[in-house]
Amino acid sequence: MFRDFYNLSELRDLLFHAQESHFTLPQIQICLTELKLKFCGLHAKDIVSHFRSFFGDNSDIYDLTVWSQFEEKKPNTFTSMYQLWCQKP
Secondary structure (H helix, E strand, O other): OOHHHHOHHHHHHHHHOOOOOOOOHHHHHHHHHHOOOEEEEEOOHHHHHHHHHHHOOOOOOOOHHHHHHHHHHOOOOOOOOOOEEEEOO
């Protein structure tokens, strides 16, 4: 189910936003590296829970490479957009 179609502002942003770009997790990692930012996790507890049940409780939830592998196995995980936290170290 795509959340973007349930209100007009999100639909407009999804379909008609002139500056919207689509990024993969590896591309986001490159951007974070170039901007000297540290990935601090995703803003989605339910997705993190699925990630841990898939890879185990000791899996590194702060590694975008592993998140990319997870998304390859479960392509519908991020149906609307990535919501992540980052900080300057």
